[in-house]
Amino acid sequence: MGVDQRRVYLVTSAIGGALAGLGACLLALQYDVHPFIGNTFGPLIFMICVLGGLGNMIGGFIAAFIISQIIAIGGYYFSAELSYVLAFILFILLIFVRPQGIIGR
Amino acid sequence: MNERRIAALAGLGVLLALPFITPAYFLHLLIQILLWGFIYTAWSMMGRFGLVSLGHGAFMGVGAYVPALLWNYFDITPWLGTPLGIALSALLGLIIGYPCFRLRVVGHYFALVTLALGQVVLLSIVAARDITGGSLGLTPRSIGHSWYALQFPDKIYFYTIALIVWLLGLFVWRWIDRGIGREALEAISDDEEAAAAIGIDVTREKLRVTIVSAALTALGGALFGQYLMYLNPETVSGIGVSLQIVFAAIAGGMYALLGPTVGALLTIALTEGLRVWFGASFVGAANTIYGILLILFIIFMPRGILGWLGAARRPPVRTAPAE
Numbered sequence: 537m538g539v540d541q542r543r544v545y546l547v548t549s550a551i552g553g554a555l556a557g558l559g560a561c562l563l564a565l566q567y568d569v570h571p572f573i574g575n576t577f578g579p580l581i582f583m584i585c586v587l588g589g590l591g592n593m594i595g596g597f598i599a600a601f602i603i604s605q606i607i608a609i610g611g612y613y614f615s616a617e618l619s620y621v622l623a624f625i626l627f628i629l630l631i632f633v634r635p636q637g638i639i640g641r
Numbered sequence: 642m643n644e645r646r647i648a649a650l651a652g653l654g655v656l657l658a659l660p661f662i663t664p665a666y667f668l669h670l671l672i673q674i675l676l677w678g679f680i681y682t683a684w685s686m687m688g689r690f691g692l693v694s695l696g697h698g699a700f701m702g703v704g705a706y707v708p709a710l711l712w713n714y715f716d717i718t719p720w721l722g723t724p725l726g727i728a729l730s731a732l733l734g735l736i737i738g739y740p741c742f743r744l745r746v747v748g749h750y751f752a753l754v755t756l757a758l759g760q761v762v763l764l765s766i767v768a769a770r771d772i773t774g775g776s777l778g779l780t781p782r783s784i785g786h787s788w789y790a791l792q793f794p795d796k797i798y799f800y801t802i803a804l805i806v807w808l809l810g811l812f813v814w815r816w817i818d819r820g821i822g823r824e825a826l827e828a829i830s831d832d833e834e835a836a837a838a839i840g841i842d843v844t845r846e847k848l849r850v851t852i853v854s855a856a857l858t859a860l861g862g863a864l865f866g867q868y869l870m871y872l873n874p875e876t877v878s879g880i881g882v883s884l885q886i887v888f889a890a891i892a893g894g895m896y897a898l899l900g901p902t903v904g905a906l907l908t909i910a911l912t913e914g915l916r917v918w919f920g921a922s923f924v925g926a927a928n929t930i931y932g933i934l935l936i937l938f939i940i941f942m943p944r945g946i947l948g949w950l951g952a953a954r955r956p957p958v959r960t961a962p963a964e
Contacts, residue, residue, distance in 0.1 A: 575879070575880050575881065578880065579756050579757065579760050579880060582753055582756065583753065583757060586749075586750070586753055615768055617764040617765070617767045617768035618768045620760070620764045621760075621761050621764045621765055621768065624757040624760045624761045624764070625757075625761060627753075627757050628737070628754050628757050628758065628761075631746060631753065631754055632740050632741075632744050632746065635750055
């Protein structure tokens with residue numbers, strides 16, 4: 537078809553990296569920065585993407601909202617760690633029920 | 642075959658003689674290499690069949706914390722606590738594995754589920770900080786040299802234990818490699834639907850290897866805790882540990898018997914070497930170089946060092962299964 541695969545991959549991963557960098561800049565307004573900051577967010581980001589359905593922007597927004605609300609509300613009623621535990625357990629259960637994402641077909 | 646047997650015996654002889662000639666620091670490294678080699682071998686039992694687990698820290702954490710907590714709070718000897726930790730870890734593998742395999746959660750999704758599992762265990766340990774000490778870690782109550790408490794100030798005891806356990810790991814790996822399960826599992830990792838169609842019980846075969854892998858990882862975790870006499874959620878269950886297990890096993894070569902051990906040798910020699918070399922003069926350089934080397938390894942030797950060496954010697958028998 538004449539699509540330069542390598543170029544497409546290169547450009548998408550460059551844009552992806554740039555957007556992640558932008559997101560991190562915005563996060564730095566809220567959180568304190570340290571070398572291991574990626575460890576806190578890495579797994580969560582994966583999970584939100586999968587919950588929303590890979591490549592599904594709207595789903596991603598909804599999943600991010602649900603997960604962050606669980607963490608925030610759980611953190612208020614229980615403790616910060618337990619709310620994360622809750623979010624991860626919910627993720628595992630949702631993968632079993634809806635592997636295509638929450639609003640996927 | 643005979644040649645290989647002689648080589649194996651010679652290697653074992655060297656390993657038995659080493660503690661008498663090496664200084665304590667190198668003995669410490671050897672113990673770490675053997676224990677990590679054992680854990681990596683346990684991981685590769687799943688990894689080589691396409692069951693990429695990013696959450697083996699969960700099993701290691703359960704295996705390490707259960708005996709230590711029982712010992713600290715109830716004076717229960719690790720001789721009982723460790724089997725209990727192993728049993729709980731196997732149960733955890735069953736609980737997470739059964740729905741995964743039943744509902745055909747494979748590939749990236751399986752990796753993510755295990756990643757989440759690792760985080761669940763890690764954060765649960767941190768959350769139960771009144772009991773486990775949280776992020777500050779936990780020190781098993783020390784009573785000096787004791788078989789009952791499995792505590793030995795002298796490293797030679799742990800070297801022997803690590804050697805035995807490592808051999809056990811190799812033995813189990815070979816047992817899976819030689820068994821009928823291997824063909825079934827390879828068929829599953831190539832094409833799950835087809836394997837199920839010809840009558841392979843996909844769920845059962847996968848569960849078996851998962852439970853074995855989880856149990857052995859827990860044993861490794863328990864010994865690690867007993868050896869270091871200090872547990873920290875990040876160092877037994879952290880995402881760094883889970884990923885390190887994956888990287889090292891892949892770098893060494895997960896399709897070969899000694900591959901994961903070579904991975905352990907490589908990563909520990911590398912981290913220690915770079916640390917000694919750079920030390921405090923250029924903090925962080927060691928980790929950076931370590932990370933870059935890992936990336937290069939995975940790009941240029943996807944089958945690992947031993948896989949690469951093996952492929953250079955003879956034509957490849959079987960290509961690596963696709964992700």
